[in-house]
Amino acid sequence: MDSVRLGVIGLGGRGSGLAELVASMDDVVVPAVCDVYQDRVDDNIARLKDRHGYPVMGYLNYKEMLQRGSLDGVIISTSWTTHVRIALAAMRAGIYPGVEVGGASSLQECWELVRVSEETGVPFMMLENCCYGREEMAVLNMVKLGMFGELVHCQCGYEHDLRSEITRGMENRHYRLENFTYRNGELYPTHGVGPIAKMLNINKGNRFISLVSMTTKSRGLHCYATEKLGPDHSQRNTVFGQGDVTTTMIKCARGETVLLTHDCSLPRPYSRAQRVQGTKGIWMEDKNAVHFDDFDGERWADMGEYVKKYEHPVWYDFIIDGVRGGHGGMDYLVQRAFIEAIKTGTQTPIDVYDSVTWMAITTLSEDSIACGSAPVPFPDFTNGKWISRRPVPDGYWTLDGIYKGRNPEPVSEKKG
């Protein structure tokens, strides 16, 4: 396949940006876009036509687009709770779904994704851009090289002050406000857990076996609305269900633990709070540093040099070719990984088992919190296949590979 026909469903800020990103690639055409709002559809058609010169069909109904669009894949960047039903319809139409990040509302919808992907043979990919972050990929490489020894404990999170974004409500026709009003749990697990799950070989010789969540009271959004937004703001009397900080502990079959933090409604600088710890070393994102057992003394070493030294080949080439796309280049890389799988008709590097395992954390954490931080069993979405499945080290885009001595020396960045 020389050229991939990608549709985009959900044309808010994220979807519009991704439509433009993929349409700018030589081997991608975006012949169809879809949203429930006509103005978004019109704007995207006009922009794509203007920049790329070909006609783009607009749809208000995704089912119609999936039937009539002659598409190879769709990017689904709609509201969190509608990702799954659209992805199921895409797979049933033989179209690769790439869904934006978000958690699941029930285990049942996770199982449906697994069953339909297995039955149709169509891969399902969560477009978890952080898996393709430069630092995350360098650490993955260091893990694969054994530099941390046997992994024992990992941490990660989504620590992002979204008070302004959330309280804006439906002004930007987003959906965060509703989720933070009605739900209470680890609403956004995948930025943190995606890269960590790859390092821990989850679903390939390891799996998540149980989970416990605990959440704080909800104070941040109320204080923000009443103290910063004025006495007449629409959120001044909203009773928010979502606790400000949700902490989740996950146990793995091979004895490791993973700690997740969701922290989006208090003042703080951004962090994904990653930590990877094994018998020979530790990396802490918040310190931007590593420590290894063979260090002389208790010192932390700056992570920057290690990233350059153990650069993942995907990033090595990306820097030479010119980093481009949103979120520091991660958006571009994850879309390329999705597109390469479509072009070659192969499995996506983040497959349906990976995707639903990460998404399930949301509904499991809601369950655990609802039951007073009870431990909840983590389903084995592979039905036992994880015991014999293994990381496949070959393949440029795969997040399984070991790249030893790939990089003779660090490269210098070039503008994209």
Next chain:
Amino acid sequence: MDSVRLGVIGLGGRGSGLAELVASMDDVVVPAVCDVYQDRVDDNIARLKDRHGYPVMGYLNYKEMLQRGSLDGVIISTSWTTHVRIALAAMRAGIYPGVEVGGASSLQECWELVRVSEETGVPFMMLENCCYGREEMAVLNMVKLGMFGELVHCQCGYEHDLRSEITRGMENRHYRLENFTYRNGELYPTHGVGPIAKMLNINKGNRFISLVSMTTKSRGLHCYATEKLGPDHSQRNTVFGQGDVTTTMIKCARGETVLLTHDCSLPRPYSRAQRVQGTKGIWMEDKNAVHFDDFDGERWADMGEYVKKYEHPVWYDFIIDGVRGGHGGMDYLVQRAFIEAIKTGTQTPIDVYDSVTWMAITTLSEDSIACGSAPVPFPDFTNGKWISRRPVPDGYWTLDGIYKGRNPEPVSEKKG
């Protein structure tokens, strides 16, 4: 009381050091020391006599010392699991017990400490030195001043690579090896949770209501013993019960959560991993930085300047008088707080309710882990008194006070 007669029970490295520290104070006499090992008793008697010129009685049996020593207080620095029985005997003899840090083995022994302290009227104090850490006290002051707004979430831990110490076994007649071999839980909660509990007003308008713990596999000590200590080392075949990283979540009555990490058997630099987070700001020890809501942008500010600006008066004076004693001065301050309470016949600033609440985390975390990370209820050791008890803002040594504008300008350090 002009002079305090302090006995010391348990004369390992810690006890010997503390005996010397308190004996060097003008208003303290150490007339009696006790240990089960005769050589330790002899060494301490000789050293104290040599340096301070007065006779010191030695005992192999603590009960005998408590009966015959005419003591006002005792420092109990024996093995973790013997603290409680000795403290109970001290209170029954009308002697203030100050116990070194460590966790409880059962809830029952915590209740016994409460009952005996209440019945005898003798205060019980855990000598948690980290409560008197310079940074901790400055943060406490900032919390009391409302700089973090309403507190929502805190983190803390004991992250200390003790592999060499633990695997040394009984060479130094310590007890860590046995605990790490047979137990599995949050073995050392108080360095982290002590200062945090004071900030959260635990047992004074707030309390811990439930706890969940999860632990990793145990790999660090085995790898260390087999890879670093040689093929014939006594620990090469030891099966360690203690997981390398134990994570504990505690829920408070007022809706806050506290996250604890116990991480002592993997390579890493030392940290107590403290984080204090509220509706207006956040402090992270691992970043040595704070962020406040009124900052322009997402920046972290260096903590050093804030410590100086919001110096607790105890530290303000300590710096002027000259910082002395172990662990950066914390040891000296916590002993002074204990001694001042004895001299004035008043309640200790860390009382029996504080102490057992912190100690209970160990046995509760062992229970939770043993039951697959089940949530366990946290006893109300005050039997309802926490509802009406409140921090008492006056008193120099108390950890309750609000000291606004106490410090006209930062002082410069003087050698002690």
